[in-house]
Amino acid sequence: xxxxxxxxxxxxxxxxxxxxxxxxxxxxxxxxxxxxxxxxxxxxxxxxxxxxxxxxxxxxxxxxxxxxxxxxxxxxxxxxxxxxxxxxxxxxxxxxxxxxxxxxxxxxxxxxxxxxxxxxxxxxxxxxxxxxxxxxxxxxxxxxxxxxxxxxxxxxxxxxxxxxxxxxxxxxxxxxxxxxxxxxxxxxxxxxxxxxxxxxxxxxxxxxxxxxxxxxxxxxxxxxxxxxxxxxxxxxxxxxxxxxxxx
Amino acid sequence: xxxxxxxxxxxxxxxxxxxxxxxxxxxxxxxxxxxxxxxxxxxxxxxxxxxxxxxxxxxxxxxxxxxxxxxxxxxxxxxxxxxxxxxxxxxxxxxxxxxxxxxxxxxxxxxxxxxxxxxxxxxxxxxxxxxxxxxxxxxxxxxxxxxxxxxxxxxxxxxxxxxxxxxxxxxxxxxxxxxxxxxxxxxxxxxxxxxxxxxxxxxxxxxxxxxxxxxxxxxxxxxxxxxxxxxxxxxxxxxxxxxxxxx
Amino acid sequence: xxxxxxxxxxxxxxxxxxxxxxxxxxxxxxxxxxxxxxxxxxxxxxxxxxxxxxxxxxxxxxxxxxxxxxxxxxxxxxxxxxxxxxxxxxxxxxxxxxxxxxxxxxxxxxxxxxxxxxxxxxxxxxxxxxxxxxxxxxxxxxxxxxxxxxxxxxxxxxxxxxxxxxxxxxxxxxxxxxxxxxxxxxxxxxxxxxxxxxxxxxxxxxxxxxxxxxxxxxxxxxxxxxxxxxxxxxxxxxxxxxxxxxx
Numbered sequence: 154x155x156x157x158x159x160x161x162x163x164x165x166x167x168x169x170x171x172x173x174x175x176x177x178x179x180x181x182x183x184x185x186x187x188x189x190x191x192x193x194x195x196x197x198x199x200x201x202x203x204x205x206x207x208x209x210x211x212x213x214x215x216x217x218x219x220x221x222x223x224x225x226x227x228x229x230x231x232x233x234x235x236x237x238x239x240x241x242x243x244x245x246x247x248x249x250x251x252x253x254x255x256x257x258x259x260x261x262x263x264x265x266x267x268x269x270x271x272x273x274x275x276x277x278x279x280x281x282x283x284x285x286x287x288x289x290x291x292x293x294x295x296x297x298x299x300x301x302x303x304x305x306x307x308x309x310x311x312x313x314x315x316x317x318x319x320x321x322x323x324x325x326x327x328x329x330x331x332x333x334x335x336x337x338x339x340x341x342x343x344x345x346x347x348x349x350x351x352x353x354x355x356x357x358x359x360x361x362x363x364x365x366x367x368x369x370x371x372x373x374x375x376x377x378x379x380x381x382x383x384x385x386x387x388x389x390x391x392x393x394x395x396x397x398x399x400x
Numbered sequence: 401x402x403x404x405x406x407x408x409x410x411x412x413x414x415x416x417x418x419x420x421x422x423x424x425x426x427x428x429x430x431x432x433x434x435x436x437x438x439x440x441x442x443x444x445x446x447x448x449x450x451x452x453x454x455x456x457x458x459x460x461x462x463x464x465x466x467x468x469x470x471x472x473x474x475x476x477x478x479x480x481x482x483x484x485x486x487x488x489x490x491x492x493x494x495x496x497x498x499x500x501x502x503x504x505x506x507x508x509x510x511x512x513x514x515x516x517x518x519x520x521x522x523x524x525x526x527x528x529x530x531x532x533x534x535x536x537x538x539x540x541x542x543x544x545x546x547x548x549x550x551x552x553x554x555x556x557x558x559x560x561x562x563x564x565x566x567x568x569x570x571x572x573x574x575x576x577x578x579x580x581x582x583x584x585x586x587x588x589x590x591x592x593x594x595x596x597x598x599x600x601x602x603x604x605x606x607x608x609x610x611x612x613x614x615x616x617x618x619x620x621x622x623x624x625x626x627x628x629x630x631x632x633x634x635x636x637x638x639x640x641x642x643x644x645x646x647x
Numbered sequence: 648x649x650x651x652x653x654x655x656x657x658x659x660x661x662x663x664x665x666x667x668x669x670x671x672x673x674x675x676x677x678x679x680x681x682x683x684x685x686x687x688x689x690x691x692x693x694x695x696x697x698x699x700x701x702x703x704x705x706x707x708x709x710x711x712x713x714x715x716x717x718x719x720x721x722x723x724x725x726x727x728x729x730x731x732x733x734x735x736x737x738x739x740x741x742x743x744x745x746x747x748x749x750x751x752x753x754x755x756x757x758x759x760x761x762x763x764x765x766x767x768x769x770x771x772x773x774x775x776x777x778x779x780x781x782x783x784x785x786x787x788x789x790x791x792x793x794x795x796x797x798x799x800x801x802x803x804x805x806x807x808x809x810x811x812x813x814x815x816x817x818x819x820x821x822x823x824x825x826x827x828x829x830x831x832x833x834x835x836x837x838x839x840x841x842x843x844x845x846x847x848x849x850x851x852x853x854x855x856x857x858x859x860x861x862x863x864x865x866x867x868x869x870x871x872x873x874x875x876x877x878x879x880x881x882x883x884x885x886x887x888x889x890x891x892x893x894x
Binding site for chain 2: 325
Binding site for chain 2: 679682683686687690691696697698699700701702703704707708711725860868869870871872873874875876877
């Protein structure tokens, strides 16, 4: 789509098809809780995940990646150093990265580190309402707030993705997985609004397709992966609800 | 229920309803193997889990929690220090905590650390038969041995929960998840026997409801989460078997 | 089967039955991403997994194990030291161990460490095509390359396992889980070719049984665990395809 145009369900279908054709590598500096779920999510949409946080190896892994996701869950000193090294590598190479300031509302140290990272220029910052209220709108990085409705940017021209299902909030890691999927989409689409809207439409529609096949949050988490693998243009054109404010 | 009375299936239904209404925060110092499974279990019964073991952040997270679970699986030096700091925070605040001495029968260092923690006054110590034989009955903390039958306390007045399914032993982490659920129940019920019996009845009945919907241990682990989410008063009153020795 | 004879589907059925009877303990030095999935896989075939990477405890855990699996995913400095200590313990006791050089094609440090470990004499080295091309055939250790077809050894006398399903590549950790299952089989079968062929036939046939019960990679990962639990002689004799080159 032309840079600056509003993303549509067709945009989402096109960017998803590109992810599946190009198979971008996504390196994840990710909390230990949801590493497998996130890796599975990136894989089934068509990307290739890697996960190490080792300080000695991070430069090699970040150097091979097409996009990076930095997730602050279960943060410790070694992962903090690894994050800074990985960000330096991808910034130097001009590759996109997304910051997910998980639980920055729980710990002042984590919030301070999130602000330190924002100063380094993430392509996108994604969090829930409590996290994004503290992150604010100052500094670089497209802001995305996910929840019952996902909001990209703010003010006039903001984009809303009105897909999803309430069980997403009952499966640990759907937000983290979504961050990884956004990174995969950023790797193949330079317009951050288009990449983010596409990724959020794909995860939101997949959730809607998964819910009626599930008995509760446990089977929903599994059916969500199945749906992310099966989803395509037809499902996106019929289900995606990408809205925007009037200019 | 009155302090000191025997817990019944109605107790379990009442405490579960309170967890769902009050949404207690449970911080988990938890082995990396089963973090997501435990977080999912706490979430679907109605609690809000957090998982960091970082030394710098643990005081902030423990301070926000309503209960703490300390699990000794995949223990390392940093987590050991984080555990001691978290226990100090919750003890100071008078909040409940549960110790799960995973595999203390494998390593003398781990058993020694378990005894060091017991001296700090856990509300509950929960383990399997091999672990609890080594833990013994000296020192503070209500003792719970889980297995085919779960036993709370010992001697006259001991309570037995006779629910569950053999597949629980074939899914890594059901014991750890149960520890997290007990912590959520302790956060809203000051009588430790009532909280523990209620949590064990909920997990045991959920397992019984999940098994006939499953093809094996893999699908059982998923159906168990679905059942923990769906279970309520009706299922507990008809299925929970909470027995006690005669006084 | 006689040492040196070619493994057959009956070999696989016999070794699996022995694993279920003897319940070998398998210690896993394993990346944090797939610890639960691997532990579940080892458990459902009949083994008993343990997972710590703590330097202080590793000697006690490795000493209690009947076999060891060393997996280089998400490698860091502490796990590297723990690996060397665990290998020293099992080598001293004459117990088998398997090396899984995950992503050694991503990082020169990781490849160098893989070669350092091969010099210590693993019973088996298992990887995908990209990894095994770099590992080469010099030094000790039976070589196994897993993929659409699994290959054990090379040249005349090589064994091929032609089971499996394409969804195995879309579930993070099936290769790591397979490494853990091979270790469980090595613990009860001294002929490494027979142990490996049996383990690969069991995992490959389980995948074939799981696929038609699944809607996509998510439910396939779960059905795969169910199938590993349920599989027995009948399924192996009718489905296992263990081929070998002519001598």
